[in-house]
Amino acid sequence: MDGRRLKFILIGTGIAATMAFMLVVATQKPDGGFAYYVTVREYKEHGVPAGHFRVNGKVAPGTIERRDNGSRVLFTIADKEGNATLPVDFTGIIPDTFVDEADVVVEGRSRPDGVFEATKLMAKCPSKYESAKTPASGV
Amino acid sequence: MSTLGHFALFLALASAAWAAVASWLSTVSRGRGLQRSAERGLLAAFALVVLAVVALETGFLRDDFSLDAVYHYSSVSQPLPYKIGALWGGQSGSLLLWALILSGMSTIVVLTNRMKNRALMPWVVSTLGLVLTFFLILTNFIASPFAGGPMRADGVGLNPQLKNYWMMIHPPTLYLGYVGFTVPFAFGIAALATRRTSDLWFRTTRRWTIFAWFFQGAGILMGSYWAYIELGWGGYWAWDPVENASLMPWLTGTAFLHSVMIQEKKGMMKVWNMTLVILTFCLAIFGTFLTRSGIISSVHSFATSDIGPAFAWFLAVVFFGSFALLILRLDDLKSEARMESVLSREASFLFNNMMLVGIAATVLLLTTFPLISEAATGRKVTMGPPIFNLVNIPWALVLLFLIGVGPLIAWRKATAENLRRNFTGPALTGAWTLALMLLLEGRAAAHAAADVARGLVRLNFAAVFDALKTFYPPLCFGIAAFVLATVAVEFWRGVRARRHQYGEGAALAFARLVWRNKRRWGGYTVHVGFVIVCIGVAASSAYRKETVQVLAPKDVLKIDGYAMTYDGFRLEALDDYVAAITEVSVWQDGRFAARLAAEQRFHPNMLFPELRAAFLEAKRLRDGDPERYTAAIRDLFGLIERLESREGREVKTPSTEVAIHKSFSLRAPQRFGEDFYVTPLGVDPMTGRANFRVFVNPLVNFLWFGGLVLVLGAGVCVLPDARERKRLAAAMDVEDRAAA
Numbered sequence: 001m002d003g004r005r006l007k008f009i010l011i012g013t014g015i016a017a018t019m020a021f022m023l024v025v026a027t028q029k030p031d032g033g034f035a036y037y038v039t040v041r042e043y044k045e046h047g048v049p050a051g052h053f054r055v056n057g058k059v060a061p062g063t064i065e066r067r068d069n070g071s072r073v074l075f076t077i078a079d080k081e082g083n084a085t086l087p088v089d090f091t092g093i094i095p096d097t098f099v100d101e102a103d104v105v106v107e108g109r110s111r112p113d114g115v116f117e118a119t120k121l122m123a124k125c126p127s128k129y130e131s132a133k134t135p136a137s138g139v
Numbered sequence: 140m141s142t143l144g145h146f147a148l149f150l151a152l153a154s155a156a157w158a159a160v161a162s163w164l165s166t167v168s169r170g171r172g173l174q175r176s177a178e179r180g181l182l183a184a185f186a187l188v189v190l191a192v193v194a195l196e197t198g199f200l201r202d203d204f205s206l207d208a209v210y211h212y213s214s215v216s217q218p219l220p221y222k223i224g225a226l227w228g229g230q231s232g233s234l235l236l237w238a239l240i241l242s243g244m245s246t247i248v249v250l251t252n253r254m255k256n257r258a259l260m261p262w263v264v265s266t267l268g269l270v271l272t273f274f275l276i277l278t279n280f281i282a283s284p285f286a287g288g289p290m291r292a293d294g295v296g297l298n299p300q301l302k303n304y305w306m307m308i309h310p311p312t313l314y315l316g317y318v319g320f321t322v323p324f325a326f327g328i329a330a331l332a333t334r335r336t337s338d339l340w341f342r343t344t345r346r347w348t349i350f351a352w353f354f355q356g357a358g359i360l361m362g363s364y365w366a367y368i369e370l371g372w373g374g375y376w377a378w379d380p381v382e383n384a385s386l387m388p389w390l391t392g393t394a395f396l397h398s399v400m401i402q403e404k405k406g407m408m409k410v411w412n413m414t415l416v417i418l419t420f421c422l423a424i425f426g427t428f429l430t431r432s433g434i435i436s437s438v439h440s441f442a443t444s445d446i447g448p449a450f451a452w453f454l455a456v457v458f459f460g461s462f463a464l465l466i467l468r469l470d471d472l473k474s475e476a477r478m479e480s481v482l483s484r485e486a487s488f489l490f491n492n493m494m495l496v497g498i499a500a501t502v503l504l505l506t507t508f509p510l511i512s513e514a515a516t517g518r519k520v521t522m523g524p525p526i527f528n529l530v531n532i533p534w535a536l537v538l539l540f541l542i543g544v545g546p547l548i549a550w551r552k553a554t555a556e557n558l559r560r561n562f563t564g565p566a567l568t569g570a571w572t573l574a575l576m577l578l579l580e581g582r583a584a585a586h587a588a589a590d591v592a593r594g595l596v597r598l599n600f601a602a603v604f605d606a607l608k609t610f611y612p613p614l615c616f617g618i619a620a621f622v623l624a625t626v627a628v629e630f631w632r633g634v635r636a637r638r639h640q641y642g643e644g645a646a647l648a649f650a651r652l653v654w655r656n657k658r659r660w661g662g663y664t665v666h667v668g669f670v671i672v673c674i675g676v677a678a679s680s681a682y683r684k685e686t687v688q689v690l691a692p693k694d695v696l697k698i699d700g701y702a703m704t705y706d707g708f709r710l711e712a713l714d715d716y717v718a719a720i721t722e723v724s725v726w727q728d729g730r731f732a733a734r735l736a737a738e739q740r741f742h743p744n745m746l747f748p749e750l751r752a753a754f755l756e757a758k759r760l761r762d763g764d765p766e767r768y769t770a771a772i773r774d775l776f777g778l779i780e781r782l783e784s785r786e787g788r789e790v791k792t793p794s795t796e797v798a799i800h801k802s803f804s805l806r807a808p809q810r811f812g813e814d815f816y817v818t819p820l821g822v823d824p825m826t827g828r829a830n831f832r833v834f835v836n837p838l839v840n841f842l843w844f845g846g847l848v849l850v851l852g853a854g855v856c857v858l859p860d861a862r863e864r865k866r867l868a869a870a871m872d873v874e875d876r877a878a879a
Binding site (some may be wrong): 004005007008011012015016019021022023025026027028029030032033034035036037038054061062064066068069070071093094095096097099100101107 | 298299300370371372477478479480481486489490493494497501504505509518519520521522523524525526527529530533534600601604687689783786787788789791792793794795818820821823828829830832
């Protein structure tokens, strides 16, 4: 192998190695965006785990309590069967898709009192009123 | 109508499948008639898909709520453009749109290649037919847009956030990109299959590639703009899986556009180019898959669906099939020359490719990490935006630098003279800009430098990268200045040469310069656009200011030299929502700038009859006595509250309309391109007390403006060009002679 070729291989390997190194550094950073993704049930099964989590669940109907003129919201998320629930406290931009029974992902960690303090709230709502397909009795 | 649609789709599937099979058979039996029949099959498939689309659109326009798609994404009160656009509001409609665009493109390919590329066409038609067949299988059997149930009185309606002009044209634009990459891919496969691996396959699809790349880029920008004006968080990019899905094929597509130039000139990187076109197509399919399957949770993605396994199989077949073919043909793809020097255009293009593919690979790894980690350890791990930023920003800066180097550095091996002649001025311009920016940062830069040093000594690399963040914007501006200077020098030299040679005026010389070599100067324009985009991104993300304050009417909010007075609010009942519209006056550095109106809207759930009645009543009062009108809306708010406590759940969907003041006044040059961005988070319908979130985003409009320049440059690149035609004709001659 001649020198020129070696030079290119070294540069290429160098770039790839640096990229890989930066990936490792980035993922090891505390609170740098690395989070375990769990459902409400999985989160509850492991007790109140320490560390950064993304928890997926559905907003339990009727639990949305908007505070501070809409910049803070308290609510409860539940798994699909409605067995495990988790109270959440979120301050920040509440997405428009955040409604009852919306499928949400909250990111953050548990406070000592068991409430999940979220720094991020993502909500997806495939269509507007899916839950109202069959309006409740008396309506 | 739905029966017609069902039939049309089924016949389209049969036609596409026939095209794929017959075209392939014609390569075995050399049947020319068979090949013609296959091509007609693609044309027929297009006509039938158009018929299906017309049938579905008729359903939307006639409010045919017996169709699930219409029921879910449209409603009686939905404005007409959104009824039409609701076609791609859902999954099945989106897949139908994919099929429509692909069959349309296939038709153009067939019609424009009746007399040329005859050796490649059987395989091209077969590949296009195969991809089309897949999408038609999906729309026929797995996610049919014509699935239906009993007739329903009214539809659910499109999600209010999607009722936005940009959101209507964003998906079709992006799809033109995603789907467009199928054409160069099909020609690449045909080249491999027929062993005609000269440069013809990508020369003949050059405009297709630019076309796809252009729409992909425009689609990404539109998506960002939609997020910016609709989601109310003041940003435009969040490394969401769906965003990443659209970015990855664009990155590899960009790499492909550049690396084929090396093959054109030097006959090098042949395997690499095939690899890139296959990867780009796979990523385009993967992107559609990510967006539509919900396999990775995302803000945008829709409920988990049944199309996942089908997509996974198709992707596996395409990926492994294509690479197996590539490996079989490695002998045909030997390089005709080799890299001579690190300081050469070939090498700079090679490095640019490594950056682009490296970034794409990083994004792919981080986006799919939840799947990978679950498979490996049983625990899903997600990677957030800080990780993407830490890894990608430095490489993006290197890439930006290479944009300046690539077009000017000499082929083969740059001499000291070449470097001095082309780069002295631009390098000085860049260095001066960098120095000036660092000076402006002042103490922050000094602190950051010390932090970097300390981190390096302690081997605390996380701290190093944190501290480096301070340097990214100055570096970005310095490199941007360098690149802009290289392009300016090129244009200036070109114009000067023409003026000397032909005695033309500056403007004429400039126009003719661009016209005579559209590809080169269009490319420069694209580069300039990209640099402007980078400036906008760097400034608006690094120097953004924000505040959240609760204001009563007549209160004042202050931020970063701005003062905003909350003048008042009014209540309205429009289309299918009630709104609290806040009116604010904005003063910029003591000078009156604008009056803005930002809205908090609620879409009442019309499936509750009393709510529907109250809403229609309020709407009816709109033209009458203003006080009764306002009172009716207040009553509606009260009704919503009562209903919610009775039902134990929300009966409204909120949506927010932000207000933005864009500064383009030359009287305040330091604020040129800046946005003052207001979102009302909550408005009390009685007192008007409102919670405002306000952002000041410097230079953010450079992002959109740079996007327009990019569009212009890409437009210049695809214009018909005499020089390109000659090159293509020459390549075809070579090909024909080789065949003979």
